[in-house]
Amino acid sequence: MxxxxxxxxxxxxxxxxxxxxxxxxxxxxxxxxxxxxxRRTWRKASPYAYIAPFFTLFLAFGLFPxxxxxxxxxxxxxxxTSGEMQWRGIANYTAxxxxxxxxxxxxxxxxxxxxxxxxxxxxxxGLAHLLNYKLRGRTFxxxxxxxxxxxxxxxxxxxxxxxxxxxxxxxxxxxxLIGVDPxxxxxxxxxxQIAVSSIVIWRWTGYNALIYLAGMQxxxxxxxEAAGMDGASRWRQFxxxxxxxxxxxxxxxxxxxxxxxxxxxxxxxxxxxxISGGISHQYQTLGLYMYExxxxxxxxxxxxxxxxxxxxxxxxxxxxxxLIARRRAxxxxxx
Amino acid sequence: xxxxRAAKRATARLGAVALTGALLAACGSGASPDASDGAGxxxxxxxxxxxxxxxxxxxxxxxxxxxxxxxxxKQSDTQDEADYWKSLQTRLAGGGGLADVQGVEVGRxxxxxxxxxxxxxxxxxxxxxxxxxxxxxxxxxxxxxxxxKVLGLGTDVGPEAMCxxxxxxxxxxLPTDREELAKKWSTWDGYLELGxxxxxxxxxxxxxxxxxxxxxxxxxxxxKERYYDASGELIYEKNPAVKTAWDTSxxxxxAGLSAKLDQWSPQWNQAFAAGSFATxxxxxxxxxxxxxxxxxxxxxxxxxxxxxGGAGNWGGxxxxxxxxxxxxxxxxxxxxxxTAPEQQAKVFQKQGNFPSSTGAIAKIADxxxxxxxxxxxxxIFGDAAKESPxxxxxxxxxxxxxxxxxxxxxxxxxxVASDTAWETAKKGVANVIG
Numbered sequence: 161m162x163x164x165x166x167x168x169x170x171x172x173x174x175x176x177x178x179x180x181x182x183x184x185x186x187x188x189x190x191x192x193x194x195x196x197x198x199r200r201t202w203r204k205a206s207p208y209a210y211i212a213p214f215f216t217l218f219l220a221f222g223l224f225p226x227x228x229x230x231x232x233x234x235x236x237x238x239x240x241t242s243g244e245m246q247w248r249g250i251a252n253y254t255a256x257x258x259x260x261x262x263x264x265x266x267x268x269x270x271x272x273x274x275x276x277x278x279x280x281x282x283x284x285x286g287l288a289h290l291l292n293y294k295l296r297g298r299t300f301x302x303x304x305x306x307x308x309x310x311x312x313x314x315x316x317x318x319x320x321x322x323x324x325x326x327x328x329x330x331x332x333x334x335x336x337l338i339g340v341d342p343x344x345x346x347x348x349x350x351x352x353q354i355a356v357s358s359i360v361i362w363r364w365t366g367y368n369a370l371i372y373l374a375g376m377q378x379x380x381x382x383x384x385e386a387a388g389m390d391g392a393s394r395w396r397q398f399x400x401x402x403x404x405x406x407x408x409x410x411x412x413x414x415x416x417x418x419x420x421x422x423x424x425x426x427x428x429x430x431x432x433x434x435i436s437g438g439i440s441h442q443y444q445t446l447g448l449y450m451y452e453x454x455x456x457x458x459x460x461x462x463x464x465x466x467x468x469x470x471x472x473x474x475x476x477x478x479x480x481x482x483l484i485a486r487r488r489a490x491x492x493x494x495x
Numbered sequence: 496x497x498x499x500r501a502a503k504r505a506t507a508r509l510g511a512v513a514l515t516g517a518l519l520a521a522c523g524s525g526a527s528p529d530a531s532d533g534a535g536x537x538x539x540x541x542x543x544x545x546x547x548x549x550x551x552x553x554x555x556x557x558x559x560x561x562x563x564x565x566x567x568x569k570q571s572d573t574q575d576e577a578d579y580w581k582s583l584q585t586r587l588a589g590g591g592g593l594a595d596v597q598g599v600e601v602g603r604x605x606x607x608x609x610x611x612x613x614x615x616x617x618x619x620x621x622x623x624x625x626x627x628x629x630x631x632x633x634x635x636x637x638x639x640x641x642x643x644k645v646l647g648l649g650t651d652v653g654p655e656a657m658c659x660x661x662x663x664x665x666x667x668x669l670p671t672d673r674e675e676l677a678k679k680w681s682t683w684d685g686y687l688e689l690g691x692x693x694x695x696x697x698x699x700x701x702x703x704x705x706x707x708x709x710x711x712x713x714x715x716x717x718x719k720e721r722y723y724d725a726s727g728e729l730i731y732e733k734n735p736a737v738k739t740a741w742d743t744s745x746x747x748x749x750a751g752l753s754a755k756l757d758q759w760s761p762q763w764n765q766a767f768a769a770g771s772f773a774t775x776x777x778x779x780x781x782x783x784x785x786x787x788x789x790x791x792x793x794x795x796x797x798x799x800x801x802x803x804g805g806a807g808n809w810g811g812x813x814x815x816x817x818x819x820x821x822x823x824x825x826x827x828x829x830x831x832x833x834t835a836p837e838q839q840a841k842v843f844q845k846q847g848n849f850p851s852s853t854g855a856i857a858k859i860a861d862x863x864x865x866x867x868x869x870x871x872x873x874x875i876f877g878d879a880a881k882e883s884p885x886x887x888x889x890x891x892x893x894x895x896x897x898x899x900x901x902x903x904x905x906x907x908x909x910x911v912a913s914d915t916a917w918e919t920a921k922k923g924v925a926n927v928i929g
Contacts, residue, residue, distance in 0.1 A: 439904040
């Protein structure tokens with residue numbers, strides 16, 4: 161029974177497609193029995209049934225928390241006395257604008273984001289370009305590149321915290337050999353942000369490199385051959401063949417990295433084990449500030465407001481990213 | 496368009512309903528009866544603590560399990576109390592994942608009695624009343640609510656002293672005798688003076704003091720009123736005692752006497768063994784911490800002397816039973832036993848946590864600790880415990896302290912001016928209290 165029905169489904173794709181006529185619903189054909197009608201209904205409905213688990217889970221664990229967070233953000237709620245909610249309206253949001261620590265963490269999120277994303281993507285691009293050549297043990301190297309990504313944030317960060325230690329850290333020891341004074345990686349604003357960024361860079365460069373590599377492999381080989389015949393060096397080939405061909409991939413990684421950078425949390429939290437992001441909030445990101453408000457000080461309403469501000473921020477950033485990408489593409493096409 | 500059409504399809508809707516039902520059913524099956532309540536009335540008691548309470552180290556769990564063969568005890572602990580408190584609060588709010596016994600630091604006990612008395616078991620229901628005479632008056636009353644519920648049994652108190660490294664003192668040409676030192680640093684100024692002397696001849700990379708955070712902490716422990724007054728009002732800003740402790744700490748930082756470490760950080764832990772500092776303010780529970788971090792190699796190198804500027808108390812803990820605990824009655828039997836004089840005395844011998852039970856204090860009056868060069872810790876901490884003030888506790892004690900020590904770290908590690916740091920601290924406290 162079923163083999164025949166699937167065989168029938170094959171040559172008649174138009175029926176389930178969006179172009180099917182409005183009258184073609186179940187049971188309209190005069191010769192169709194009830195079994196065929198059921199089958200046709202199922203054929204139309206089944207895609208929705210298959211995607212239903214995702215949307216059910218999304219409703220329960222995505223949309224509901226999102227809306228509930230919005231609701232909570234309008235109240236004063238303390239974790240210790242979470243039963244007593246006091247209406248605050250938008251006061252949780254307006255308070256953020258006058259909150260120095262909010263602005264500091266916003267600035268930190270931005271600077272750490274730039275410090276980690278820009279070198280990370282640049283290095284990933286170079287790495288992918290190299291990996292794209294015929295190398296001995298290519299599969300091994302490609303797998304190795306992905307290893308940092310497979311490491312847990314906690315483990316990686318703890319190792320880095322040791323490396324960046326002021327008194328007994330390896331990095332200070334090494335720069336001491338060339339006569340540089342030890343750097344207090346935890347305390348200085350720039351130093352601590354560089355340290356935190358380096359963890360992010362270490363973890364994500366390989367991941368992005370593999371995405372770029374996949375993108376590069378879809379660029380037709382003939383383009384490189386033609387460029388080579390025209391006498392273009394490998395560098396020129398990279399600039400004029402690889403980069404334009406990779407544009408959609410680059411846009412994708414920029415968007416993903418932007419979202420990641422805005423939500424940065426684990427690395428700064430574990431770097432020193434401080435929920436304040438250091439003694440003067442010097443590397444506290446928005447994610448960490450939200451955590452400090454919610455689970456350090458137990459101000460759930462305020463934490464919820466920060467969560468929503470972050471959400472809006474991400475939506476805006478991604479929108480801007482997409483807009484720039486589309487503009488460029490249009491300009492490119494017009495040339 | 497396809498989505499709009501789908502909404503009309505009853506089949507799709509049915510599918511979704513069926514799926515949701517299946518999910519809910521799956522969730523429901525999680526609430527099966529507790530596996531630890533096996534046959535024969537066996538019970539697994541979970542104990543969740545922070546820092547080092549020393550029960551395991553002193554072999555108390557083994558002993559209790561021998562006395563009660565049907566009981567198995569499982570302990571989990573977190574090193575940093577702030578992390579522990581965070582996760583405890585989250586679980587109290589959710590009502591799940593709570594252990595049968597939860598430790599509570601004295602800086603949090605006011606939060607428990609004033610804000611969360613409905614989330615903890617009133618121990619009087621199990622007859623805790625009869626234990627009242629066994630504990631120091633202040634210890635008992637701090638865990639009692641206004642309407643008379645008893646929410647925790649005291650484990651230890653934190654009488655303060657000063658721990659120091661005799662080997663480093665020798666190298667810097669300072670006296671190492673604890674009596675002589677106690678005389679030299681009878682005041683905090685004397686302590687700072689001696690520090691300056693140490694600095695002149697000290698081994699490289701070795702500071703006088705671990706951090707001004709711990710100096711501030713131990714000094715504030717000498718005060719009766721700190722951040723709150725008896726009516727529960729926040730008074731730290733105008734409290735001269737806070738100001739004095741703050742200023743002395745700043746003085747120590749400006750004189751370059753501190754190793755600029757962050758308490759409870761990995762660097763701080765490493766520094767115990769590395770000899771990065773010669774003295775560390777030592778509430779009794781710190782003895783166990785020093786032993787843990789400095790390890791075998793530190794044996795005999797450390798000593799304990801009386802604290803400059805008089806007696807004080809820093810910390811000390813309680814054992815509580817959350818309302819949502821599974822085995823409340825068995826848990827009560829356990830904490831009654833753990834906080835009884837005999838057991839408190841054993842923990843002190845092994846770990847240094849000073850007993851809160853009056854009976855135990857008498858038992859350990861002449862205890863000496865070989866790790867600390869045979870220092871008469873029973874007498875030093877016993878005297879401090881007798882003389883230390885009964886502190887006024889407030890809801891946010893621990894958080895206010897955290898903000899003040901953070902700001903002091905700025906002075907210490909970044910050279911921020913004292914006034915600027917004080918403003919930062921005030922902002923931080925306002926942010927915490929919200």
